[in-house]
Amino acid sequence: MDNKLAGEKRLLQLNELDEFRLSAYDSARIYKEKTKKWHDKKILPREFAKGDKVLLFNSRLKFFPGKLKSRWSGPFLVTNVHKFGSMELKNEKGDVFKVNGQRLKLYHEGNVVGTMEVIHLHPSSSS
Known part of the structure; x- marks a missing residue:
């Protein structure tokens, strides 16, 4: 029981x-x-057109962090837009490669604010 x-x-x-x-x-x-x-x-939906200038996010810099190093490289020129957000980009050398559109942001060109003068200081030879 x-x-x-x-x-x-x-x-x-x-x-x-x-x-x-x-x-x-x-x-x-x-x-x-x-x-x-x-x-x-x-x-946010990102839509790019052929001929746009874009910046590419470099995710590999997370492994080698530099405090003031930018993770964005470019600008690159969009040469072709494919389905589902992939893009073909061209760099200054003329190389063409494909990337995911989520890794891109639009590059806004601006006017040059001013010129920079570089002065090299040499130690004086008088002792």
Whole structure:
């Protein structure tokens, strides 16, 4: 009689465990959906046209951080725009390569503010 009661209690515990597991899966799914919706809302659509000048994000600099080193290189010229956001870029040397459009931002050319004068200082020879 006692074994039968223990068996029923164990079955109830297993059923409760299954319910906890299923509710945990549901909670995780709901959390992931909300996070994805928030993330997708924050992404700005980037559209580039042929002939635009763009800057390319260099993600490899994260491994070799330089405090004042810019992670953007360029400017590059957009030569072709493909489906799903891939772009063909051309550098100053004329090399053409493909990149993901999410790694690009528009380059705004500006006027030169002023000229820079460089003065090299040499130690005096008088002693």
